[in-house]
Structure formats: structure tokens, C-alpha cells
Amino acid sequence: DQQVKQNSPSLSVQEGRISILNCDYTNSMFDYFLWYKKYPAEGPTFLISISSIKDKNEDGRFTVFLNKSAKHLSLHIVPSQPGDSAVYFCAASARYGQNFVFGPGTRLSVLP
Amino acid sequence: GAVVSQHPSWVICKSGTSVKIECRSLDFQATTMFWYRQFPKQSLMLMATSNEGSKATYEQGVEKDKFLINHASLTLSTLTVTSAHPEDSSFYICSARATGADQPQHFGDGTRLSIL
Numbered sequence: 001d002q003q004v005k006q007n008s009p010s011l012s013v014q015e016g017r018i019s020i021l022n023c024d025y026t027n028s029m030f031d032y033f034l035w036y037k038k039y040p041a042e043g044p045t046f047l048i049s050i051s052s053i054k055d056k057n058e059d060g061r062f063t064v065f066l067n068k069s070a071k072h073l074s075l076h077i078v079p080s081q082p083g084d085s086a087v088y089f090c091a092a093s094a095r096y097g098q099n100f101v102f103g104p105g106t107r108l109s110v111l112p
Numbered sequence: 113g114a115v116v117s118q119h120p121s122w123v124i125c126k127s128g129t130s131v132k133i134e135c136r137s138l139d140f141q142a143t144t145m146f147w148y149r150q151f152p153k154q155s156l157m158l159m160a161t162s163n164e165g166s167k168a169t170y171e172q173g174v175e176k177d178k179f180l181i182n183h184a185s186l187t188l189s190t191l192t193v194t195s196a197h198p199e200d201s202s203f204y205i206c207s208a209r210a211t212g213a214d215q216p217q218h219f220g221d222g223t224r225l226s227i228l
Contacts, residue, residue, distance in 0.1 A: 036219070041224070042221045043205050043219030045219070046114075046218060046219075089156070102156045102158075103155060104155040
């Protein structure tokens with residue numbers, strides 16, 4: 001039973017356009033979320049987080065939106081760059097909990 | 113900041129041997145460290161959580177006698193795969209989290225383990 005879902009295994013976007021990566025969760029106890037980016041043969045790199053007291057968090061080209069009622073969050077990258085091509089994982093945790101549950105990842109390809 | 117070093121990055125060994133993987137937080141103290149395993153084209157699967165100075169908490173289905181975890185200091189955790197077999201071949205990744213609520217995990221670059 002997947003508690004964190006990323007239903008798009010892959011996404012292709014033209015350079016300069018917006019990339020939107022989606023994540024859905026089922027556990028209503030989750031209220032802290034993170035996005036990670038992973039290149040092949042490397043560990044994931046933390047990108048951005050959001051807690052349930054917010055519905056949006058922005059850091060440079062990256063913005064995360066949280067819709068608690070829909071149990072849905074999304075990562076927007078704008079403008080997309082070829083270096084953004086990687087696998088993106090969303091992860092969820094209950095606040096003050098120890099463990100994060102990871103989604104299966106979405107492979108983003110930004111085409112020049 | 114927040115650098116996690118994992119060593120070795122790649123190891124090949126014979127079936128039956130034991131392999132130790134180290135995970136170090138280089139510029140922060142990690143109260144909690146996590147060990148993950150990733151199968152090809154699948155997500156990270158949490159194996160165990162370790163807190164400095166205490167026994168690790170293993171996820172269901174993970175053999176604690178097979179995957180020995182030691183978190184001896186606030187900057188070092190080790191995973192030892194004992195009597196490794198070909199089915200243990202995988203990509204193992206550690207992460208470390210600093211003290212405090214809502215701290216993100218910072219990941220090492222992973223270890224590719226191949227058992228012949």
C-alpha cells in the first residue's frame with residue numbers, strides 16, 4: 001500500500017518552460033513534506049520543504065504547493081533548465097516523526 | 113553545508129563475505145541516521161533508523177542479524193552486510209538528520225554493492 005504516490009514515472013519539458021511534478025499521499029497524519037532531486041549513482045539532494053501550516057513555499061526557481069484537503073502537493077520549476085534533468089522524489093512525514101516515506105519518483109527530462 | 117559522506121561508493125565481493133559501509137556527517141551532528149536500499153527503477157526503501165548511542169529500529173522484513181547498524185557517534189553510522197549473498201546486491205544510501213524538529217535528511221552518495 002503506497003502512502004506516497006507519484007503517478008507520473010516520467011515527464012519531458014522544453015527548456016525555459018515550467019515543470020510541474022505531482023505527488024499524492026493517503027495518510028492524513030502526514031504534515032511535513034520534502035522534495036529531493038537525484039542524479040544517477042548519487043544520493044538524493046534536498047530541494048525544498050513545506051509544512052502543513054503553509055500552502056506554498058518558494059525558493060528561487062522552485063515552488064512547492066500543498067493542498068491538504070486533496071492530499072496533494074506539487075513542485076513547480078520555472079524556468080526549467082537542462083541541469084534540472086533528474087529523478088524527483090517527494091517524501092512525507094508526520095511532524096516530529098522520525099521516518100519519511102518516499103514516493104517512487106518522477107524522471108524529469110528538460111530538453112534544450 | 114550539510115554534507116554527508118558515504119564510503120565506499122562501490123564494492124564488489126565474493127558471496128559469504130561481510131561488507132561494512134560508513135556514513136559520516138561532515139559538518140553537522142546527526143542525532144538520527146537512516147539507511148535505505150534502492151532497487152533498480154524503484155523508490156528508496158527505508159531499512160532502519162538509528163539514533164546515536166542506542167539500538168537501531170529496523171523496518172518490517174529487514175533482518176537485523178543480516179544488516180548490522182552501529183551509530184557510535186553523532187557523526188558516524190555504519191551498516192555491515194554480514195555473510196552477503198547475490199540477492200543483497202543493491203544500491204545502499206544513508207542519510208543523516210540534525211537535531212531539531214522538521215530538519216530535512218541529507219543523503220550520502222550511496223554505495224553500489226555487488227556480490228558475486
